[in-house]
Amino acid sequence: MTPAEYDYLRQFLKARSGLVLSNEKQYLIESRLLPVARKAGLQSIAALVAKLKEPRETILAEAVVEAMTTNESFFFRDKTPFEHFTQVMLPEMLKARAQQKRIRIWCAAASTGQEPYTLAMCLKEMESKLAGWRIEILGTDISNEVLDRAKAGTYTQFEVQRGLPIQLLLKYFTQHGESWTISQNLRSMIQWRKFNLLDSFQTLGQFDIVFCRNVLIYFDQPTKTDILARISKIMTPDGFLVLGAAETVVGLSDSFKPMTDRRGLYMPNLAASASAQPPRLSMVAGAGRTF
Structure with missing residues (x-):
């Protein structure tokens, strides 16, 4: 070359x-x-x-x-974000959304689906607290190939052994020879969509929680700044942004502030965004699950 x-x-x-x-x-x-x-x-x-x-x-x-x-992914990757999801984000959302009983979650760069399915398993494990709630998870990626794998929900023995607790494997997956397929019950909780992070986010609607992990590291600084700015415009004021362990908003965006002692977890910086007053977005109903 x-x-x-x-x-x-x-x-x-x-x-x-x-x-x-x-x-x-x-x-x-x-x-x-x-x-x-x-x-x-x-x-x-x-x-x-x-x-x-x-x-x-x-x-x-x-x-x-x-x-x-195309990048690798695995279940419960880095563990900490999913502990934050069940111990911080969901409890806060259950209080803040007690009237609406609705939460929208976006997994950007969802790859072969392990991250959205991990969130779905976390939600199923908490379903007694979510009775009557509608939870929507949108998983997006630029690659048709990985999205097809995510939709199928079938993984090799090696893939399910990477981070997935054995009790959850036996509870939510069915074995077929050397592969395992996640239950239709969990597959139905997620809407999949091909999406390029360089495109406009306006068609996605508004989200309460955004997982954008291990993708910003591949972009240059202006692109990172642009993506973070556009994410801030489609998030609820009390929402949560989750970045990867090697990623940060520091030096890139004033639209988010880190949560103290919660590595990788950020909230909209209302003081910085007050003057911007972005247009109100519709939630955009999609595939979801009512518990």
Whole structure:
């Protein structure tokens, strides 16, 4: 791969997905995109680049973005965010939403679905406290491939052994040979949607809780700032934002403030956003679960 070809692919990926690759990531592009090229009948990265430059070459472009943005996920990843979910966020929401009895949750960059399904299991374990409540979970990702896997809810033995307690595996999954499928009851709790974080958030509606973990690290600073600003506009004033362990709003956004002693958990900074007064958004009803 020539420097010019690598530079083109870097610019292409940043424009299409926000992904920023350093000068040292050429090996990553070659290892992930050579299979894409060969599947398309192309013999080299050079041929792939030439094909991408053709007008209206959308199918190959999507395949390239999917190959470069597919990231791993696993159940109860990092544990702490889910402890915050059950011990901090939900108790606060149960008090604040006692009249409406409705909560909307967005899992951005949901990948193969482990994060939304983990939240669904947490909710099921608390269902005695949620009688009559409507809980909606929206899981989005830029990749059709990982969303198809998420919708199916089927995981390998290796995947269910990564972070998933055995009692929850036996309670919510059915084994089929070497794979495990999560129950239809939990699958029905989640709405899946292909979505690019560079696109407008206005069609998503308003959320009480947003999980946007381990995705901002792939963007440059202006893109991070832009995404955080747009998230703040679709969150309820008393909502919660959850970022990954290596991510922060510090130096990027005044729209959120960290919760004391709650690593990775943020709330809207009402003082900073008071003058902005964003337009009121509808909740946008979607697939959800009434307990």
